[in-house]
Amino acid sequence: MQRASKSYPAAYAGQIHANLDGQAMDSWFQAERSVNAIRPGDHAWLAFSGEEERAHIIGDFVYDGLATEEKVVYVTDAPPDRLPGVRPRHGIELRSYTDTRQLRVIPREQACLSGRGRFDPDRMLRTLEREVDAAFDQGFRAVRLTTDFSWVLNEPGRSDLSQMLGCEHQFGEAVSPSTMAMAICQVDKHACPQDELVALRDTHEVLVEVNPEFDDGILRIVRTFEPHGLRVEGELDAARHAVFAEKLSLVTHERRRIHLDFSRLRFIDLGGLNLLAHHATGLPTDDGLVLDHLPADVENVIDMVGWHRLPGLARGQERPFPGAGGMAS
Amino acid sequence: MSETFSHRVLPYDGVDDFLAGAVPFLNAGIDAGDRVLVVTGLGSEVLLREALGPGAGEVEFVDANQWYAHPSRTLADCLGDADRLCEQGRRLRVLGEPAWTGRRPLEVLEWQRVEAIVNVAFAETGAAILCPYARTLPAGVVASARRTHPETLRGEQALDNPSYVDPWAYSAMCDQEALPDAPARAERLDIVRPDLFWLRAWVTDYARRTPLAEEDLQRLLVAVTEVVTNALRHGAPPIVLRMWMEPGELVCEVKDDGFWATDSAFGLIPPRADGPGRFGLWAVRLLCSIVQIRTGKGGTTVRLRLSLPSVPAVVGV
Known part of the structure; x- marks a missing residue:
């Protein structure tokens, strides 16, 4: 199993094939995808760090569906105007979509609870099938399903994880061949132990994350939530200093230390390093900027210039172990 | 502490001459509580240890081949040390005897330039630097030392060097000779787009066909990006990149039609x-x-030269 391949974004898929000599082709492949790239057939996983991250992802998932006249099904006990992760947007009245049945909000009791009020995987699967059929009959070209499973993991007297894993597996079997259905399974990252989180994550073919703040195929900038900061992918040079500085300002709040995940940074020019140091010394706190997961050759250049000439920059975490990446970690 | 910076040449003819200049210089440092560094070969180290006696324990001996590894890096590291000591109210005292033999002419030129630039870079640090030059060295090397050191040490006496040249003038002299034309075999890329992503892809493609080490490739990409970015910002079109191989070296040249201000420091002085x-x-x-x-x-014209590993990198051991 080529687990390291998981950590490459879809944007660089062409290079992945070249780099791995086609290994990615014949091995199990878990794709990371931004929420605007979720397509029918995707059974996606979201382990969110908090409401801010969830609001970025589930909010886009729901509103994008409604805007493109796809059906949206949310299994939750919350009312339509208070859906988890869906913050109000100006000029959009969610209740009007429930009236036209483009938005279906199904309480857990109707969707996936047994007569005794416990999680019933079979019932969940039947709900999925029923809603996809209904969407088809209504003439929608696609249906987006989502629910937060955290409560199942915290259910009193929950046996082991196998029931949940089985459910996810069957859910994936049902969604993957579908030309209509796409689903995001949400779990609060802090709701269960790390090993369970990883096991659950691995029953999904797609890991969903926020839409990038910027992506032109050369440089890609993605917000990160835990730790707070940005992931910078690709190549950063003078042609993109301005957009990078702008996105860096976006995540600069008082009293929040900024981490920059450089694990997929292939190149940064001297002006870019200057820009980082300049930004770091202008921060309100002394925390500076933390550079996480520096690739060896990028670090080598910084070592040569000298960290002491880049005040305010701190070396963060080492590169992660292969396979430890992804959104569950 | 406001020690006066000194940078002296010690021309010597044999062991006695060498010790007569070096030992008082080092002892003065030991007595004053300086950080005393001796950069030399094994032969001189043995002589000095014997002559200094117990004082040798206060002296750091460093191998010249290691210390004089790279002109700009050595200058930056040494200046960093001098600055730190200066802040602590201490002085850096260096006896430095470069290994001149076995260096290629271009390298010799760069080390001679460093000798000149030292006078500017270290001026505020109060460091004391003494450079022994054997009279057996090629005449050109000794003559150049008299142009790059403000003073000559004779015994314990420092005398002004009449042939001393302003460091920037000396550095300009190093660059007087026109560069030979790029060879016809050089591969050429005309830089028309401001997006240097394509330039790096092209340079990478060329470099991967040479024995250049992977970490040097990243260094080259950072260097060439910087030079071309400068040319795009301050130079004038057309901007042309050429790459070729020379014995033991990969050469990457960036040419444009602009010219630099005469007061440019050419990146010779390390930033604070x-x-x-x-x-x-x-x-x-x-x-x-x-x-x-x-x-x-x-x-x-800016030519970037990167040494190639003399032995092919061993893979998979």
């Missing part, structure tokens, strides 16, 4: 450590083995 300074061209010198710059009415 205590603030986000601009370190563009200086860092380029650090990242490459040798950087050659020619600028004038006929345009500007």
